Amino acid sequence: AQSVTQLGSHVSVSEGALVLLRCNYSSSVPPYLFWYVQYPNQGLQLLLKYTSAATLVKGINGFEAEFKKSETSFHLTKPSAHMSDAAEYFCAVRFQGAQKLVFGQGTRLTINP
Amino acid sequence: EAQVTQNPRYLITVTGKKLTVTCSQNMNHEYMSWYRQDPGLGLRQIYYSMNVEVTDKGDVPEGYKVSRKEKRNFPLILESPSPNQTSLYFCASSLIGTSGYNEQFFGPGTRLTVL
Numbered sequence: 001a002q003s004v005t006q007l008g009s010h011v012s013v014s015e016g017a018l019v020l021l022r023c024n025y026s027s028s029v030p031p032y033l034f035w036y037v038q039y040p041n042q043g044l045q046l047l048l049k050y051t052s053a054a055t056l057v058k059g060i061n062g063f064e065a066e067f068k069k070s071e072t073s074f075h076l077t078k079p080s081a082h083m084s085d086a087a088e089y090f091c092a093v094r095f096q097g098a099q100k101l102v103f104g105q106g107t108r109l110t111i112n113p
Numbered sequence: 114e115a116q117v118t119q120n121p122r123y124l125i126t127v128t129g130k131k132l133t134v135t136c137s138q139n140m141n142h143e144y145m146s147w148y149r150q151d152p153g154l155g156l157r158q159i160y161y162s163m164n165v166e167v168t169d170k171g172d173v174p175e176g177y178k179v180s181r182k183e184k185r186n187f188p189l190i191l192e193s194p195s196p197n198q199t200s201l202y203f204c205a206s207s208l209i210g211t212s213g214y215n216e217q218f219f220g221p222g223t224r225l226t227v228l
Contacts, residue, residue, distance in 0.1 A: 032213035043219040
């Protein structure tokens with residue numbers, strides 16, 4: 001079955017450290033891939049999306065994600081965490097032939113001073 | 114400003130009292146969708162609509178109804194709310210096209226508590 005998995009429901013890093021949030025999908029055909037961020041008491045905001053132009057995608061706020069077809073992954077990274085990055089992050093996938101977005105379970109990112 | 118609006122933002126009600134959560138978008142999007150967000154479960158789709166008068170069930174439709182009489186509006190109706198419908202609800206919209214890259218735009222959310 002087609003699915004999306006985010007490893008780690010909670011991730012905690014120190015300010016200035018590398019952020020790595022993992023997302024894997026299950027599909028024989030590469031889907032359309034998105035990362036959304038949800039700040040406290042707000043809706044979801046698009047961070048970035050994979051458009052097949054390049055495997056490394058740059059998004060807002062210094063985040064980027066790399067599509068690896070062989071690993072069926074689309075992990076989100078940021079070289080240096082900032083306190084304002086504390087939020088919940090969702091990987092979302094649109095499988096080929098579908099309009100629906102399927103969301104991972106979400107990863108709550110905490111930044112320690 | 115392009116946006117999706119939802120009302121109310123917060124609602125506390127009692128079991129069995131019918132309620133409607135409104136959703137409106139000003140981007141002329143064909144596709145609209147309702148999700149509920151619960152801890153550890155991510156966002157799950159309740160209902161969606163591909164265009165006016167075209168709606169279909171998502172993954173968790175039980176206890177909900179929707180309608181799409183106008184392109185911009187997509188209200189969510191709970192005819193007899195129960196405590197297990199206490200959740201955070203999001204409305205979203207997007208274009209439909211040959212490309213699958215169209216992102217969904219989300220409303221600010223409605224936090225519903227059913228006592």
